[in-house]
Amino acid sequence: MSADRKATRPAASRLRGKQAGRGSEIGARVAALRARAGLTQGDVADRLGMSQRLLSYYEREATDIPASMLVPLADVLGVGVHDLLGISESGPRKPGPKGYLQERFEAVREMPRKDQQFVVKFLDQVLEDYGRRRRKGGNRARK
Numbered sequence: 001m002s003a004d005r006k007a008t009r010p011a012a013s014r015l016r017g018k019q020a021g022r023g024s025e026i027g028a029r030v031a032a033l034r035a036r037a038g039l040t041q042g043d044v045a046d047r048l049g050m051s052q053r054l055l056s057y058y059e060r061e062a063t064d065i066p067a068s069m070l071v072p073l074a075d076v077l078g079v080g081v082h083d084l085l086g087i088s089e090s091g092p093r094k095p096g097p098k099g100y101l102q103e104r105f106e107a108v109r110e111m112p113r114k115d116q117q118f119v120v121k122f123l124d125q126v127l128e129d130y131g132r133r134r135r136k137g138g139n140r141a142r143k
Contacts, residue, residue: 029086031059033077047076 034044041059045052048069058065065073074081082088108119 025086026065026084027059027062029084030065030073030077033079033083034059037077039077044073044076048072 034041041055042052045055048055070081070084074084077084108116111119
């Protein structure tokens, strides 16, 4: 890619390893996660619609990876973007989009008190039954 073309790209469109304080660790992390997933460079490249040579470059030499590639790459490797970037999930995070359960609980919060009590009793019963089955070795916890 020419220097002129690279300079015209918006800064947010590329993740620069050194600017992010990660150096070339990103490529090594991608290679390690790919190996852990039992995938070859060819497997990953095919799934991402790129050449194996380009993926090899990202893993071994590049100091930046296109930001638009992070989510698809993480999906192929079966990890989160935070894993690719080497960022711990334990710190405070911005809230993401609401999940299905959170939306349901917020809807219950809007109900009249009597209806809320009914939902809570029902939920308590379901959770108690689930706990009983789990202790007996019936259903395994779902993720």
